[in-house]
Amino acid sequence: MKRTRKKLKIIPLGGLGEIGKNITVFEYGDDIIVVDCGIAFPDDDMFGIDLVLPDTTYLIKNKDRVKGIILTHGHEDHIGALPYVLKNINVPVYGTRLTLGLLEYKLEEHRILSDCDIQTVSQGQTIEVGIFKVEFIRTNHSIADSVALAIHTPVGVVVHTSDFKVDYTPISGEPIDLQRFAELGKKGVLLLMCDSTNVERPGYTMSEKTVGKAFEEIFMNARNRIILATFASNIHRIQQVFDAAVKYNRKVAISGRSMVNVCKKAIELGYLNIPEGTLVEIERINSYNPKNLVIITTGSQGETMSGLSRIASGDHRQVEINNGDLVVISATPIPGNEKSVSGVINELFKKGAEVIYESLADIHVSGHACQEELKLIHKLVNAKYFLPVHGEYRHLIKHANLAQNLGMNPERTIVMKIGQVLEINSDEARINGNVQSGKVLVDGLGVGDVGTVVLRDRKHLSEDGLIIVVLTVQKETGAVITGPDVISRGFVYVREAEGFMNDLKQVCQEAVSKCEGRNWSLKKSTIKDTLKNYVYQKTKRRPMILPIIMDI
């Protein structure tokens, strides 16, 4: 009978073979729980897209079986998709205080907070969700109150580290609960799911404290105003800015909507401890001596509308760069942001600021575990099977290799794609079938209405623009009444290319004259092909060509 007993199903709907939109489904019998529900940021070829959500069709189809969603921490790539998903699947959401505090802002923005069932869990606590017992294990990460999960299932324990690092001297709270990982490992863990983000980096990730030391040195030597940019969610980093500010007698002003919101929430929940009178209004910064002021802002990734970008480009409402201002960018550019960050840095230099950034000082540390920390977790948990998560494909492969180098049987290291179904019990683990998964694109208010066709058109338009040919014809005979008129956008600068535009008109006229009669689509295709060839031959460009025929 043992052979036939039910298996645990694990279905990653995001976060494998990609950075972001982390979401994993755990399924046993009729019970489903979901771990995290994050967004990804659009790729360069997703023109005009604001956000990327995971495709949760599978969950919607099985909504009655979903018992709850468990969050490991409050980063966008772990909670960002919840406002969209909860509209379709309204189930209880479990997380630590800060995580839920940050989530509440989002749910308010989407006006669904009051409809949601949000339940606070503390580090170390175990909750029952359907048939699953989910244990919250304290970890360290670049955001406070983050946890790993031990998911106790009928077929064994699954340890999911989520994003983590090992920090023996965290800014607040305790180091990661290594003893509990060890205890679980001692008792026997079926499967380890582990963060792969930094698997290519040898050694250890430095403690967040080292950044504080760098800040102190910078604050000690700075003779003017300090403007510091970092991630709004990195409360420990922000705490260290306040600590250094207090120590060197500076007031702190906060700029940037998300930075203000997060700090407000963090203060309210007691995750940020600020001495009375340290925090000052951004509107009042000019009433302080520059050498007694720090401005904390967003935009460490060079985001166009962020605080730091506005400051650099000179259109920030309150902050203007003065000669000698010291700007500290306490972050590393996420792949793809290098150029925009570097652009911001150059602008700041041009305005007379001194800029300290990543390549020049220890003003940033990663929130993810490097190789030695990963080995530590692997050895403590000592799981029977290993599933690398949270990384691009090459990271997953390298993480599987790392486990194998630690002695794990290659057949027990499982590299999955999103949408695949892992069936596992104490006897075996195998990939068996898959479910719908992928990307849902958010553009303005539209969710999923921009697909490959629209994106292909946007790409085409972005490269060579378009030419519109309008023609009015006699409905009965097809005889041309007026036109063809030729209009272009994003193709050539018409004012300087009138001659050429007239040529195009000429070419269209000839094309039209070639195909008389009432076959509109023939007319259109003739215009299109003739114009396309002519334009390419003359310019080596392939603008989109739109023939429009009005029949009256």
Place this chain on the structure above:
Amino acid sequence: MKRTRKKLKIIPLGGLGEIGKNITVFEYGDDIIVVDCGIAFPDDDMFGIDLVLPDTTYLIKNKDRVKGIILTHGHEDHIGALPYVLKNINVPVYGTRLTLGLLEYKLEEHRILSDCDIQTVSQGQTIEVGIFKVEFIRTNHSIADSVALAIHTPVGVVVHTSDFKVDYTPISGEPIDLQRFAELGKKGVLLLMCDSTNVERPGYTMSEKTVGKAFEEIFMNARNRIILATFASNIHRIQQVFDAAVKYNRKVAISGRSMVNVCKKAIELGYLNIPEGTLVEIERINSYNPKNLVIITTGSQGETMSGLSRIASGDHRQVEINNGDLVVISATPIPGNEKSVSGVINELFKKGAEVIYESLADIHVSGHACQEELKLIHKLVNAKYFLPVHGEYRHLIKHANLAQNLGMNPERTIVMKIGQVLEINSDEARINGNVQSGKVLVDGLGVGDVGTVVLRDRKHLSEDGLIIVVLTVQKETGAVITGPDVISRGFVYVREAEGFMNDLKQVCQEAVSKCEGRNWSLKKSTIKDTLKNYVYQKTKRRPMILPIIMDI
């Protein structure tokens, strides 16, 4: 009289405050010479642009005074714009053998080689161009046959390092001619112009030889086919691949048009030394045992149409990834290319290849001098004035600081913008006025016909697409005869949004009905504004809206 004597004018038309399109004008009395004439690659916001040329209007205006163009080495950002510029200013071009060898390909492609006056100069040689004596000084760089220039002028000697590094053990030829730099310095140098690319990097750039050592280790341990991607122009790198191949008994095949061209030219000119029978046709690779084969290809930057990208995406004509193939990417991603390179790496892993890339081994070294090398040159040349070149603004600032830390008077370190005119003689150096400068965009055959308007439209179209509204009206009365028809591209997927598209049509109809009469532009603006507001309110998107009125 001394006060009134003529000054040397130095006008950078590119390469300062930017990476690429290096070109500098030297002017004394009626004589002008130009150093280098390179392209830059388009920024992310230059939709559809192929190349960026420096604006050489100033040279065209003064073409009769231009005595010659001097090239320091054969990289695109130093010679790439010549085919375009020589069409307007046909003057003698001076360079070393390999530099001119590579240039000839370009001039042939543009069918102007036969009209051009190209004169070979060897390292160490001095030529007279107008009133200037230009001395070619041997340097090391990531391309063979590169030189610095000592420009002997009536007001003193200007040393222009161009791109360089100090390599005591270069692959072929001699190390940089430090003695000559010292000798010039001893005699007295008026101005140093020095490469700033790596000014942020402490220490020394490693010798190209260290890459060879890494190659040997990789080749020694590889059990299957090796596919190696690097820059086509890095002949020393390619030589080292051949050396390792010969040593470990592998044949070498070359893939990628530019790689083939450069190698052919380098062999012809004797810059690549390949033992008989080592080179094999790419068409015949499958007749060799994988463990006896190396394929050298382009695409180390993840360029879409390049050899390695085609191999990774599975549409390369001759090369298909087999399980166990070893891919070596011998380059560092240039800022902006990180994501595409990383995409290629993931694809290769998915196809079963093992991939070695920069973060994992010493398979690449920079071609530019780091801080210690820069200090060495500053001290040897010991110039009176210093002008940092070849770098973004922040690099120029940091290079000026480096000179000041070596004891140079800040008033003698000059940070310039392109187009500015530096007037200098032995008594003083000051920026005095400026000339036209900037970017000329190349799109297909069009040079300069794509400007800000076209780019703004392309950006707009790429983000939200467009909506076209066509209307036929009675010429005399303005009464609507047919329409409005509403057509969209890159906005919403029409098949799934028919209802919404009908709403838009409805909205247009109402708008039109509001403004009767013969005022076309009023009709258009009414349609535009009404539709714009409606669409934004419904979708939070701002597509381009094009009302077209046909009157008959």
